[in-house]
Amino acid sequence: MEIAFYLSGGVAVLATLGVITSLHPVHALLYLIVSLIAVAMVFFALGAPFAGVLEIIVYAGAIMVLFVFVVMMLNPGPLAKARERAWLRPRIWLGPSVLAAVLLAVLLATLWRGDPGPVVEGEMLTARAVGTTLFGPWLIVVELSAFLLLAALVTASHLGQAGSSREPDPTTAREES
Amino acid sequence: MLTATHLLALMPVILVAATVLVVMLGIAWRRRHTPAALVTAAGLGLSLLALLLVSPMAPIETPLMVIDGLALFAMTWILLAALASIGLAHAYLGGFAGPREEFYLLLLSATTGAMVLVASRHLATLFLGLELLSMPLYGMLAYAFHERRSLEAGIKYLVLSAAGTAFLLFGMALLYAQSGRLDLAGLAASLVEPGVWALSGAALMLVGLGFKLSIVPFHLWTPDVYEGGPAPAVMFLASVSKLAVFVVLLRLVLAVPAFQGLEGVMGALALISMLVGNLLALAQSNLKRLLAYSSIAHFGYLLVALAVVNGATLETGMVYLVTYLVATLGALGVITLMSTPWRGEEATALHEYRGLFWRRPFLAGVLTVCLLSLAGIPPTIGFIGKFYIIALGVEAERWWLVAGIVLGSAIGLYYYLRVLVTLYLPGPRMPRFDAPEDWHRRAGGLVVVGLALLVLLLGVYPIPLIESLEWVMAMKRA
Structure with a gap:
């Protein structure tokens, strides 16, 4: 479980770096969603599942999706289609996908080994x-x-x-x- | 659990918060400028009365807040400063072209935050109080958002204040990591011998609070925000916000040993704040920027009280804070009156004040008294404050700090006197800015005259102020 904490923490840091270095808001938001999910994983690893679930539902689920929608709808026009096609190039989605895949691997590995319980001491909140x-x-x-x-x-x-x-x-x- | 006693003790805060809702519903029903201002003032007045009723019951500890002498004293001055800001804001906003009533909503919310902040005994209320104090201030500073300067002031304050908050939160996390506690009593008990983490946590919290207080390495926002923000918003920022943040810093320093470990750091910050603030003020030809740099210098003097922690820290800090508060409110109040009613620009350049004495002798007198008080000349209250600070430094034998205060005051005298000389020079025949003809009959005029009288009265007869502080100290010891 400790490795899960460090891996998720690393993913969170990398994804946040992606947020502040991306030039396009949509790319930044993709990274931000990954970062929030990674933080949620950190909460799970620390034995605070409630905070983790809230992080996913409220931040990654509601707020960020709203952000993405608003940013994508801001400039609808003839250029929008070409722009959306451009967004589907691998260079753009590869980074966040790799980070998300790491998170998925961490999650699966933890599930595979059964539930060893939180390593960090303290009662479950x-x-x-x-x-x-x-x-x-x-x-x-x-x-x-x-x-x-x-x-x-x-x-x-x-x-x-x-x-x-x-x-x-x-x-x-x-x-x- | 919250009991009826706790709710009663929190009544002053609850009343201000309730006034927010009343004013908001009033706006939703019908937009009227004067009634909104009156309801706001009435709510603040009721809250002052409630403070009077609560004071015999003090000290009361609720789960997250403590209503003790210090909190009551600070709340009284917060409410008075908020009332003064409203008195001047009403006339100022009379000429504002957009919706005016939201200003009172924001001001009341920020006042609630300040009152929570000074009464907090837990890092959660400290953080939320600080945010509730800062969040409306962004809106107040950017209130005239059609003006580029006002918008700029709001955005600058927003960005730098958010950076400060990030430091503050990180510091809190480090303190929590070391002690596992978030309440001040628990922090004090478990950090009797602060380790490296606790010290760095305290230092980061000091950085976060230093941003709000505009102590020198974190002061860059101050002049631009003072210059750009609407004058009543700047009045509120310079008085209520700084008072509340300083009181909470004082509480932290007195309660938590990790902060006392930072004495050397605070001494150094105090020294550079007073020197840099005063030196930069020398070159200013804009009255609001000049007051911004002077406030940086004043918080340098105030930090001396925190760098020397002994029995007199609380009294010295609060006396100086009150002297700063009253004089700053008066000086900014005169600027507000000169720029009243709002017409997009403000009378901030020093040359607009040339010959003010020959046009508006009493208004020039008010500004004179307030600036003399900021310079620390007797018989104004500023002298009493300076006296306390220097006495504290001498008693603790911190000669570097005392030298800094003396040097800073000497430099300060130069630029305050430069403004005063301008006031009495022969003025232009057609001034661009002037206070309204009947300024002394309006609420704002009464406020500034009252503040000037307070500066003189407390300067000649400071016993009431000192006695009320002795009451605060007695409660602390008991």
Whole structure:
């Protein structure tokens, strides 16, 4: 199980390097998904299956897929088809695929050898334990997170509205173009 | 488990948070600028009253927060500073062309975050409080996002603050790896003899908090953000945000031994902050940038209190923090008034203030008092703060730090006086910027005059401030 931890950790580091070195957002996002799945594997290896599953469902599953959709839909047009064909070249998907394959191999190898249990010491953290902590003594943290999201939402909605206030004056517009 | 007593103790925070919801629902129902500002101010006022009611019960420990003397003292000043920001923001936003009410929502959320931050006794509330304080500030700084400078200020603060947060989280992870605890009491107990990991964790947390405090190697964002952000947002950033982060750093230093192991580092940071801040301020011809560099220097002085940990650290730190807070609020308040109502540009260049005395004598007087206080001249409150800091340094025989303070203050005097001279020179016949004709009858005018009076009053008669701090200290010892 220890080797699983190190392999997944390595994959996470490599995939994150891929994120910040990719020039195209879609490539970066592919790497980011692999990186998040690798982090989830790290959680599994550490004996925190709940955190691992959350990582996959919330980050890799929901948020990242949303990101990919938005980025792909941003510039639909006649060029989009040619661009999508370009995305299917092996040079682009080979890197993330290799990293994902390593993760799969780690997972299969761990399953093959049966479940040796977490090597890192400490009891298994269950969903129940997380829930009772969060909504018991840590209730204030949940509320604060809610306010954090609210503040982020207000900021985003304020900054996101275009053209509702006055027109940008011609001098600054010229500067920008 | 949270009990009724805990909820009662958290009432000031809960009231501010509830005001966020009330203002938000109000906006959803009908957009009215003045009622939104009034409701916001009323919520903050109620919270101040609740603080008064809670104070006899202190100290109370809830699972993640502690309402003790320090938290109550800091919350009082946070609420007062937020009220001052609102008083000036209302007139300033009167001319704003976009939606104005969101500003109050963001300001209230950030105030909630600051109040949680100063009361945190657990790394989880520390982190979330800090994020809740910073997140709305991005929106407030970029509020006039049609202006390139404001947007730039927001984005710069966002990126650098996120980098700071990453350092902070990494530091917390290292502390946790060494001790297995996240609450401050547990950290203090298990890190009596801090190892390498705990020390590096504490150092990384110091880096993260240093970003927010704009201590010297991490100060690069400060002048641009001060210059670009709308003046009321900058007021809030310079007062509430810095006060809350400094209080939490003070709490960490007093409680956790690993931070006391960083005394040498803090001393060095203090020395370079006061020298670099003051030297860079010399060349500024923009009042907001000048105040930004002066705030860097002031946090250098404040770090002296953290570099010398003894019985007087808390009192010295808080006295200096209050002196900085009141004077900075006053000075930035005058800039806000001069730029009121919003018209895309602000009166930030020093030459806009040429001859202000001959046009608006009282406003020039307010700015004079505040700048003298920042320079540390008696009979203003700034002198009391400087006195405390130097006394602490001398008592601990840290001569390098004392020399730095003296040198820094001498340099500081030069550029503060340069601004003052400008105020009293004969002015241009047609000034581009001027405060509204009836500024002294508006809320913002009352706020700046009140702040200037406070600077003078506490400078001549600082006993109430010192007595309230002695109450805080007594609770700490008990």
